[in-house]
Amino acid sequence: MIRTTRPPSLHSVAGEQGDPLSAIMRPPPVETAEDRSARLQREANAKKISDSIDEAIKQDRERYRKSKEDVKLLLLGQAESGKSTLQKQFQLIYNPTSIDEERLSWRVVIQYNIVRPVLRILEALDLYAEGDSDEDMAEKMNLAYGTPESRIALSEKSEKLGRSTEASASRETLQPSPSPSMDQQLTALRLRLAPLVQLESQLADRLGGVSVIGSGKGSVMVRSGWQSRTFGVTFGKTRERTSSSRGRFSFTGQRSTLENGASERKSSDTDVSERPEPEKDQLVEDVARILHSCKDDVRELWQHPAVRRLRENRKLRLEEWAEYFMDNIGRVSSPGYIPTIDDILHARIQTMGVAEHIFDVPLHGRNVTWHLYDVGGARGQRHTWVPYFDDATAIIFLAPVSAFDQYLSEDPRTNRIDDSLQLFKQICSNALLKQAHLVLFLNKADVLGEKLARGIRVKKYITSYGDRPNEVDSVVSYFKAHFTQVHTRNNEGKRVLYTHLTSVVDTKAMQSIISNVRDSIFRDYLKSAALV
Numbered sequence: 398m399i400r401t402t403r404p405p406s407l408h409s410v411a412g413e414q415g416d417p418l419s420a421i422m423r424p425p426p427v428e429t430a431e432d433r434s435a436r437l438q439r440e441a442n443a444k445k446i447s448d449s450i451d452e453a454i455k456q457d458r459e460r461y462r463k464s465k466e467d468v469k470l471l472l473l474g475q476a477e478s479g480k481s482t483l484q485k486q487f488q489l490i491y492n493p494t495s496i497d498e499e500r501l502s503w504r505v506v507i508q509y510n511i512v513r514p515v516l517r518i519l520e521a522l523d524l525y526a527e528g529d530s531d532e533d534m535a536e537k538m539n540l541a542y543g544t545p546e547s548r549i550a551l552s553e554k555s556e557k558l559g560r561s562t563e564a565s566a567s568r569e570t571l572q573p574s575p576s577p578s579m580d581q582q583l584t585a586l587r588l589r590l591a592p593l594v595q596l597e598s599q600l601a602d603r604l605g606g607v608s609v610i611g612s613g614k615g616s617v618m619v620r621s622g623w624q625s626r627t628f629g630v631t632f633g634k635t636r637e638r639t640s641s642s643r644g645r646f647s648f649t650g651q652r653s654t655l656e657n658g659a660s661e662r663k664s665s666d667t668d669v670s671e672r673p674e675p676e677k678d679q680l681v682e683d684v685a686r687i688l689h690s691c692k693d694d695v696r697e698l699w700q701h702p703a704v705r706r707l708r709e710n711r712k713l714r715l716e717e718w719a720e721y722f723m724d725n726i727g728r729v730s731s732p733g734y735i736p737t738i739d740d741i742l743h744a745r746i747q748t749m750g751v752a753e754h755i756f757d758v759p760l761h762g763r764n765v766t767w768h769l770y771d772v773g774g775a776r777g778q779r780h781t782w783v784p785y786f787d788d789a790t791a792i793i794f795l796a797p798v799s800a801f802d803q804y805l806s807e808d809p810r811t812n813r814i815d816d817s818l819q820l821f822k823q824i825c826s827n828a829l830l831k832q833a834h835l836v837l838f839l840n841k842a843d844v845l846g847e848k849l850a851r852g853i854r855v856k857k858y859i860t861s862y863g864d865r866p867n868e869v870d871s872v873v874s875y876f877k878a879h880f881t882q883v884h885t886r887n888n889e890g891k892r893v894l895y896t897h898l899t900s901v902v903d904t905k906a907m908q909s910i911i912s913n914v915r916d917s918i919f920r921d922y923l924k925s926a927a928l929v
């Protein structure tokens with residue numbers, strides 16, 4: 398048998414003497430009344446601090462516990478696939494007041510979405526020469542809009558062919574013009590539109606954007622908090638009035654009180670007159686004035702036979718938002734113009750980083766907090782997605798089916814459908830996302846329909862499409878089969894893939910699709926909650 402000494406009791410005198418904290422806290426043996434009151438004051442302050450730290454820890458723990466119950470939904474897909482537009486549809490359903498408050502801040506984006514295509518049309522006309530073959534023209538357009546790399550490659554090619562850009566340009570001036578009067582018209586238009594296009598770079602600056610390297614389109618890329626910057630300029634007064642609202646928006650971890658949590662839906666285009674007068678942004682006002690004074694010139698340019706011809710033979714390709722705003726030029730350049738919800742849904746601004754939007758979504762009489770992560774889809778942005786993977790509840794992957802005839806701005810050799818399939822494969826096979834509910838939106842169905850109606854043949858760009866009918870149903874089934882195959886081959890967890898054919902700009906159709914998606918996400922959510 399061994400003998401042991403008794404462990405010192407925590408409450409023993411000896412123990413207290415050995416405890417440095419007790420030694421510090423113990424009152425001195427001799428203490429004046431003044432010292433005593435100072436000591437008690439110090440102790441009270443220390444306790445206050447200690448209690449507030451305890452309270453903060455408790456709240457953090459509670460927030461963490463609650464946030465584990467939140468739904469985290471990632472919107473993934475390549476650039477221009479429609480993620481931010483889908484986010485706006487969620488915002489319209491679950492936080493409509495906020496989108497209403499943002500209306501005026503979209504003016505600068507819409508102005509940029511008009512000025513930029515006007516500039517592109519003028520540049521295309523610069524390169525236009527009646528006698529050019531399609532190949533010459535395609536080459537010139539690439540020289541104008543391609544990436545720096547492609548520019549170099551093409552200039553080298555031109556030189557090899559003994560046709561430098563300058564040579565081609567001087568040859569153009571020697572070509573007989575289509576008709577002198579047409580040339581004169583275009584020259585006059587160009588002059589009248591000069592004040593407008595000169596503002597392009599200022600608008601880009603106002604959006605705080607950085608040019609997308611390699612996009613060749615001169616688009617701007619902004620963090621999703623851009624509204625707060627334009628709000629700062631244009632919405633000072635209005636923001637104060639909404640300051641009671643809850644902070645419901647943040648990007649890459651920085652939270653700002655941009656949007657509120659009000660849940661009652663306002664009629665989308667009605668109560669504009671009730672809105673308080675916002676502070677004016679001088680640049681936006683100047684552009685609005687110039688746009689108004691030259692709206693007929695913009696329309697004339699857009700409808701000009703030379704421009705039509707360039708569009709018809711696809712030497713000039715404008716994106717869907719550019720066409721939308723050009724078609725609506727009269728309305729969007731009228732005095733006192735306030736963007737409609739449809740305008741906001743069509744407005745294009747490229748996302749940088751990850752934007753978090755928070756909504757309360759009702760479930761059986763209580764609210765579940767949804768965090769929607771809208772990511773930048775360009776190749777250079779994709780590394781920012783990963784930190785959001787490990788606790789994702791669900792993913793909506795957007796693949797634009799209309800993009801069969803387009804190539805990545807970031808890599809002009811990669812067909813957009815091919816990039817979507819490769820990206821989808823990476824998402825399906827990612828171990829961190831194995832448990833996430835998976836939804837696929839085959840998006841831009843409306844744009845696909847328009848392209849096929851214009852006679853653009855899928856087979857020309859996707860040779861494996863072969864002689865299948867050049868019709869929406871057939872094209873969609875073909876692409877859907879490819880995405881389904883990618884999913885099946887990368888589906889260790891045997892999870893279901895929910896697929897929808899969508900046009901995310903279509904608010905009415907999106908309401909029922911979003912509620913369908915919400916229900917399927919909640920079904921999985923409740924199942925996993927029951928297992929915990």
Ligand SMILES: Nc1nc2c(ncn2[C@@H]2O[C@H](COP(=O)(O)OP(=O)(O)OP(=O)(O)O)[C@@H](O)[C@H]2O)c(=O)[nH]1
Binds near residue numbers: 480743744844900
């Ligand atoms: N007609 C039509 N336009 C669409 C559709 N989906 C998106 N768009 C438009 O396409 C443009 C690009 O959409 P975004 O939502 O900005 O694309 P994104 O995926 O957020 O792009 P990044 O932020 O660059 O990753 C916008 O002008 C949208 O209005 C659609 O289904 N039909």
Ligand SMILES: [Mg+2]
Binds near residue numbers: 480481482773
């Ligand atoms: Mg976006």
